Amino acid sequence: MKNQDENRFVTSYSKYSEDAIRNWVKCRRDKRISRFFAVLLRQYCCPIFQKNGLYYVLDAGCGLGHDAQEFSKAGFNVVGVDAVKEFILYGRKMDSRFRGNNGKKAAPQGRVKFICGDYACSDLITPLIRRRLFDLIWANASLIHYPKKRLTPVLNRMASFVRPAGLFAGTFFHGKGEGVYHGSFVPGRFFARYLKDELQSHVENAGWRIRWIHTVANEERRGRWIQVIAEKR
Numbered sequence: 001m002k003n004q005d006e007n008r009f010v011t012s013y014s015k016y017s018e019d020a021i022r023n024w025v026k027c028r029r030d031k032r033i034s035r036f037f038a039v040l041l042r043q044y045c046c047p048i049f050q051k052n053g054l055y056y057v058l059d060a061g062c063g064l065g066h067d068a069q070e071f072s073k074a075g076f077n078v079v080g081v082d083a084v085k086e087f088i089l090y091g092r093k094m095d096s097r098f099r100g101n102n103g104k105k106a107a108p109q110g111r112v113k114f115i116c117g118d119y120a121c122s123d124l125i126t127p128l129i130r131r132r133l134f135d136l137i138w139a140n141a142s143l144i145h146y147p148k149k150r151l152t153p154v155l156n157r158m159a160s161f162v163r164p165a166g167l168f169a170g171t172f173f174h175g176k177g178e179g180v181y182h183g184s185f186v187p188g189r190f191f192a193r194y195l196k197d198e199l200q201s202h203v204e205n206a207g208w209r210i211r212w213i214h215t216v217a218n219e220e221r222r223g224r225w226i227q228v229i230a231e232k233r
């Protein structure tokens with residue numbers, strides 16, 4: 001991460017990590033996976049997993065690791081990366097509870113590895129992909145913390161983490177502009193908002209072919225969001 005804006009979210013999330021954890025746990029409780037997540041799993045990931053018997057996901061900005069757990073339940077191998085230590089510690093704790101069950105596996109789970117750091121940092125990712133490139137990079141509401149001018153380069157770097165025809169899927173704030181937001185339970189975070197055409201240009205200029213792009217309202221999160229699935233060109 002290069003400048004003050006890009007580091008800002010780490011400071012804010014760490015400072016308010018207890019509030020963030022409480023809030024996110026409450027939001028996820030009793031909720032099924034989102035419609036978008038279900039489509040991604042069913043239509044895009046599972047057919048490849050069934051064919052190859054292996055599927056590797058990078059959950060970029062995994063937060064508490066809820067989505068990482070869902071991928072794991074599907075049998076995929078998952079690396080969850082987040083820059084906030086408190087979230088990674090929570091994710092690891094939940095994962096060991098989930099796997100507990102007196103040593104017996106409750107479901108055909110894949111592995112989850114939680115790592116604290118910047119998912120766009122080559123020093124962190126290169127050792128992971130030395131043995132195998134990822135099939136999917138999942139960035140659920142995490143690239144929203146990058147300034148717009150950095151989005152294309154970051155998406156382009158992500159393309160180098162996935163296999164040929166591998167996937168990127170993510171969700172982005174819909175709207176115009178960017179800046180620091182002082183409301184909400186984690187004040188002081190930097191957010192970028194995109195219009196659909198604008199986001200589509202960033203994704204395509206970074207070396208991806210769009211397979212799915214939709215604007216939705218109040219689906220997984222409140223407000224308007226853009227959901228994207230793209231394939232590496």
Ligand SMILES: C[S@@+](CC[C@H](N)C(=O)[O-])C[C@H]1O[C@@H](n2cnc3c(N)ncnc32)[C@H](O)[C@@H]1O
Pocket residue numbers: 009010013024060061062063064066067081082083084087117118119120139140141142143145
């Ligand atoms: C709004 S939260 C979403 C968390 C999770 N993906 C979810 O959907 O519940 C955004 C997360 O992205 C993480 N994040 C954003 N940019 C990051 C980066 N460059 N490297 C690592 N983590 C990042 C933040 O620390 C935060 O946990």
